[in-house]
Amino acid sequence: MIKTSNLYQASEFARMTGVTVRALHHYDRLGLLKPSGRSAAGYRLYGERDFARLQQIVTLKFLGLPLKQIKSLLERDALDLTATLRMQREMLAERRRQIEAAIEAIKRAERQMASESEPDWEALAKIIEVIEMQNNWDWVKKYYTEEQLAELSARGTPEVLERGQREWAALIKEVEQAISEGVDPASERAQALAARWKALIEDFTGGNPEILASLKRLYADQANWPAGAQRPYTDEVSAFISKAAASDK
Amino acid sequence: MIKTSNLYQASEFARMTGVTVRALHHYDRLGLLKPSGRSAAGYRLYGERDFARLQQIVTLKFLGLPLKQIKSLLERDALDLTATLRMQREMLAERRRQIEAAIEAIKRAERQMASESEPDWEALAKIIEVIEMQNNWDWVKKYYTEEQLAELSARGTPEVLERGQREWAALIKEVEQAISEGVDPASERAQALAARWKALIEDFTGGNPEILASLKRLYADQANWPAGAQRPYTDEVSAFISKAAASDK
DNA sequence: CTTGACCCTGACGTTGCGTCAGGCTTTAGC
DNA sequence: GCTAAAGCCTGACGCAACGTCAGGGTCAAG
Structure with a gap:
């Protein structure tokens, strides 16, 4: 009762x-x-x-997180609450970054769907690739493998990624600018851009060759699609950078 | 070869x-x-x-969309491309709205995780409820049941929802303001607020009793959680509105 | 003619529950 | 005291969208 x-x-x-x-x-x-x-x-x-x-x-x-992970997390939760907390924050931040990227992509999609009368499936597909690349939660696993959990709580990685994102956008814009101005890939200015490009990649992948490899695979795949490109940066941009990098050595 | x-x-x-x-x-x-x-x-x-x-x-x-739906859609696709297109646009817009709401929620979460030392699971849970409510893709089904597909292409519903979203936020803020000023729920001003509230609900649900019912269920459920509230609008707000509405008749 | 790299078709495994099915409990009403 | 409506329990199978073998052809190269 x-x-x-x-x-x-x-x-x-x-x-x-x-x-x-x-x-x-x-x-x-x-x-x-x-x-x-x-x-x-x-x-x-x-x-x-x-x-x-x-x-x-x-x-x-x-x-x-899958239920399995949740279980193991909650089991030894009390152990290092601080580390868990930090991860939470980073995950939220990352999630937000992904979402904001998604919005950008959707805006682009809306524009082109409003302007054209036929659905440009190819453009939409590009956008989706970009979004899904970022929605691919594999990185979470990375955060949660036992070894890397330790590594993570050792490093400080707070909002490095977020910053990186902006720098990328800025750099790409500069390169596009340089191209439109007809800058010679062998010039000093191009060299400087290529150097920054390389540094950013280094920064982004943290020197981790696996991440770099998967990035390369991603872009290589997209290059193989039969029809026109709609990538984060165009072929022109990457061509420019690789020419610049080549004329460097 | x-x-x-x-x-x-x-x-x-x-x-x-x-x-x-x-x-x-x-x-x-x-x-x-x-x-x-x-x-x-x-x-x-x-x-x-x-x-x-x-x-x-x-x-x-x-x-x-589930593969089944995709199949049937693509099968009779050529038939009414225009309607499909319109739906696509609306879906993208809706998706975007959801995502933007999610960002808002995440920002809030980040703030409180940054300020406090313990994870406020309850607050996070609230936020997640709100997000998931909006990520609940049931409405897509609605778009795709044969009957409502017709109805949809009849109506114009472009960005009604988006507008509604903003109006809600504004109205809630006004009500909170009124409460903090100690406005009498029986007063004219409160009556006006209640009327707008009612109109917005009407607008939002489109007079559809099912939507209204599920909304009520949602808020009722949240009210039952044992600990403090973190809802889109607080109990105070809803209490104020219902008092105002009651003193109206 | 043998690898090694692909391809095919089943067929079972996975994740996170939904949905019966068969069978106790508990509670309300007569 | 008895029954019917509600709830609860434990299996057990179903679903979505593939992943992952298993067992067995095919094909170009050496």
Whole structure:
């Protein structure tokens, strides 16, 4: 009759938290969220603690982590809360960067869909590639492999990525400017641009050859599409840079 | 030796387009993308037409449509290209709105994570609820049920939602202002606010009782969470409005 | 004629639950 | 005291969109 303090049955708890009863069963079996208690008949009974835990679960789930990871994270959570926190912040920041890039892409798509009468599937496809590249949450895994977790909490990487993003955009614009002005790829100015380009790549990949390789693969793939280009930077830009870099040695 | 015009084998086609060979198999069996030809040995051979088709597929997939829908859409595509186009535009716009809302939420999250030392899971959970509500792509289905497709192309709904979004924010701010000034819920000013509130809900739901119902459910659910509120509008605001509305009749 | 690189077709695995199915409990009403 | 409506439980299968073998042809090169 009297709810022993505040214990809720499954469906009630589910209604309050917005998840389904089935999901609760699921989390229970996975060991993610064991109800605080069970009634004599075996009914699941959820208490205050379970609210908090569930909140953490849905939060991490939202950030794109699979339930397995969430489990292991929450298990040794208390251990280094600070590191976890830092990761959270970085993940949010990264997420935001991705989203902002997506908006840019969508704006472009809207413009061209408004101006033309036929859907330019190819342009749309380009945009989608760019967005998906950034929505590819592989980097999260990187954050969460045990080894790199340590490495990460060692380094400081706060908003390096965000800054890098802007610098890229600026540099690309400058190169386009140089091209339109007919600057010679062998000139000093071109050399300087190429040097900055190289530095940014170095900066972005952190000297990690795997990241660099996957970047190259990405751009190589796009170059193979039969029809015209709509990449973050055009072939002209990359051609200019590689010419400049070549005439350097 | 000579590629009969330009026919590509599976892995080559896959590399060029960025999808996996397995996915191509999948699309083939689903009848979504049958290769233009087959070699004597039964090898899949993809041609130019297949590029275009695949682009359409990945584009629609990106927009959140399940493969089944994509199939039926592409099958009768030529029929009413204009309607499809309009839908595309609206979907992009809606997508963008959602994303911008997400950015707002993330900014808030970043602020509070920066200021406090503990992760405020509850606040994060609220934010996620809001975002997920808007990422809930159920409305896409709505766009694509046969009946409503007709209805949609009849109406004009371009950026009504976007405008609505801003008006909401403004109205909520005004109500909060009124509360802080101690305005009487029975006063003229409160009445006016309540009236605008009602109008906006009407506007937003388009008189559709289902949408209204799900909205109510959403807010009711949130009200049941044990701990403090972080909703788009606070309990105070909704209390004020309902008082004002009540004292009206 | 043998590699090695591809290709094919099943067929089962995965993620995060949805959706029965079969069978107890608990509660409300008669 | 009994029954019917609600809820709860534990399997177990279903779904989306492929990933990942497994077992077995094909093809160009050496």
